[in-house]
Amino acid sequence: MSEKKKLRIGLAAYGTGWDLSGWRLPEATNRGLVDPSVIVDVARTAERGKLDYVFAGSALGSEPDRLNRIFRWDNFVYAGYAAAVTTKLGFLMSVNSSFEHPYAVARQLATLDRFNGGRTALNVVFGIDREGDPALNYGKNPVPTEQSKYARAREFTEVLNRLLYESWDEDFLLDDKAAGVLVKPGSWHRIHHQGEHFEVRGPLNVPRPVQQRIPNVHVGLSEESLQYGADLAQIRFSPYFGLERGKAEYRSLKGRVAAAGRDPEKFKIIPGATFYVAGTSREARAKFREVVSLQATEEIPEVFSKALGVDLSRVSAGERVLDVVDVDTIDADALDAFFSGMARRSPSVVRDARALVRQVLSTQLGEEATFEDLYQYLLRSRDDQQPALVGDANHIADWLEENLEEGVLDGIQVFPPYHRGPADAFVDLVVPELQRRGIFRTEYEAGTFQGLLDTDNG
Numbered sequence: 437m438s439e440k441k442k443l444r445i446g447l448a449a450y451g452t453g454w455d456l457s458g459w460r461l462p463e464a465t466n467r468g469l470v471d472p473s474v475i476v477d478v479a480r481t482a483e484r485g486k487l488d489y490v491f492a493g494s495a496l497g498s499e500p501d502r503l504n505r506i507f508r509w510d511n512f513v514y515a516g517y518a519a520a521v522t523t524k525l526g527f528l529m530s531v532n533s534s535f536e537h538p539y540a541v542a543r544q545l546a547t548l549d550r551f552n553g554g555r556t557a558l559n560v561v562f563g564i565d566r567e568g569d570p571a572l573n574y575g576k577n578p579v580p581t582e583q584s585k586y587a588r589a590r591e592f593t594e595v596l597n598r599l600l601y602e603s604w605d606e607d608f609l610l611d612d613k614a615a616g617v618l619v620k621p622g623s624w625h626r627i628h629h630q631g632e633h634f635e636v637r638g639p640l641n642v643p644r645p646v647q648q649r650i651p652n653v654h655v656g657l658s659e660e661s662l663q664y665g666a667d668l669a670q671i672r673f674s675p676y677f678g679l680e681r682g683k684a685e686y687r688s689l690k691g692r693v694a695a696a697g698r699d700p701e702k703f704k705i706i707p708g709a710t711f712y713v714a715g716t717s718r719e720a721r722a723k724f725r726e727v728v729s730l731q732a733t734e735e736i737p738e739v740f741s742k743a744l745g746v747d748l749s750r751v752s753a754g755e756r757v758l759d760v761v762d763v764d765t766i767d768a769d770a771l772d773a774f775f776s777g778m779a780r781r782s783p784s785v786v787r788d789a790r791a792l793v794r795q796v797l798s799t800q801l802g803e804e805a806t807f808e809d810l811y812q813y814l815l816r817s818r819d820d821q822q823p824a825l826v827g828d829a830n831h832i833a834d835w836l837e838e839n840l841e842e843g844v845l846d847g848i849q850v851f852p853p854y855h856r857g858p859a860d861a862f863v864d865l866v867v868p869e870l871q872r873r874g875i876f877r878t879e880y881e882a883g884t885f886q887g888l889l890d891t892d893n894g
């Protein structure tokens with residue numbers, strides 16, 4: 437019997453959780469905003485679960501008025517610290533190619549990859565969104581426009597790669613004390629890069645990384661992003677498009693990689709998701725409702741009630757959706773328009789909104805769900821087109837297994853709604869179930885990020 441294909445799993449490390457209101461739960465800790473030991477523990481948890489990596493995002497903008505983005509640690513300092521308490525776990529490092537310089541980033545990446553023994557990956561990003569725009573803090577520098585950001589990203593990546601892999605030969609360290617020769621003559625090379633955005637002579641003043649190539653992870657929906665990823669990345673963070681459209685998007689992304697002359701099997705597609713998981717689905721749903729109830733309540737917008745075809749002035753937000761609405765008769769166009777309006781940064785990925793609502797009510801929130809629950813659920817899924825999954829370990833494992841087997845995704849990046857419980861629950865409840873089903877590793881197969889990626893996994 438051939439081995440089953442296995443998931444790749446990452447875990448996002450933030451000072452507090454991903455949810456808008458989960459931080460207010462009595463059991464939530466937000467000390468990670470001020471106490472590094474708390475988020476270093478996220479790395480320990482990830483390694484306990486044999487996860488592939490922790491995701492250490494980058495933030496150059498400042499957003500003091502966004503609760504889950506008040507403070508963002510410098511990700512390289514974080515990863516250096518957390519690497520010391522782990523041995524196999526990977527570190528996925530975001531760097532902003534629009535504002536950072538490839539020479540400085542090459543130093544950071546090469547240093548980290550040495551210090552953690554080859555457990556580093558790179559994620560080239562451009563800033564989260566308008567509100568926290570890095571340009572507001574880096575304004576005197578020439579700031580690339582939407583059109584030029586990928587030209588700069590490509591040049592950034594080229595300079596980075598040349599600095600990392602062409603500066604120093606493998607055998608540069610002669611250490612010949614008798615002859616008084618420390619470094620082998622001719623073992624280093626200038627790169628003499630003169631480009632539109634960067635001028636770099638080199639060589640890098642840090643030895644080459646442990647890995648032959650530091651894996652590149654990319655995210656974005658534009659045509660330029662899709663092509664950058666197909667040409668240069670090993671992993672794509674993708675929105676979750678749902679089962680049917682997800683299969684088509686997956687095939688199309690892999691097709692692009694093949695067209696770029698690369699092996700599509702070695703290119704992994706990983707959406708993000710938030711998990712509310714507990715011993716039973718009833719407990720998980722209760723926790724989701726508790727989190728929702730902590731939201732500093734905005735009124736449920738009229739546009740939402742209109743989309744459902746309900747006059748909310750006559751129905752309470754606490755009423756069960758299925759008592760009032762027949763999902764089959766919802767005006768699909770109005771619902772689609774609502775979803776498009778919610779997608780702030782990029783176009784909505786929702787195609788069949790009616791099917792989504794039906795699915796959320798039947799499998800995630802259950803038939804008990806109220807208008808408030810449904811609205812808050814959809815609100816939580818909109819930002820990065822990341823679904824919220826609510827249920828017991830079996831339910832979560834079913835969802836992951838179905839999406840893996842149907843060819844929608846190769847892995848998942850977990851964004852815990854709050855600290856600490858959800859990351860532990862994922863590792864202690866979901867991971868063993870995935871292992872039991874043969875779709876997740878029981879031991880690390882390698883000690884480097886690329887080594888884990890290269891492992892033939894069915």
Ligand SMILES: Cc1cc2nc3c(=O)[nH]c(=O)nc-3n(C[C@H](O)[C@H](O)[C@H](O)COP(=O)(O)O)c2cc1C
Pocket residue numbers: 492493494495496530532560561562563564655656657658659660661673708782820
């Ligand atoms: C899962 C995920 C993680 C991201 N992480 C970061 C990050 O750490 N730092 C950042 O500045 N932007 C981050 N972004 C934002 C992307 O850089 C941004 O969406 C990108 O500009 C989209 O490219 P596009 O304009 O080609 O679609 C992230 C986006 C997603 C979906």
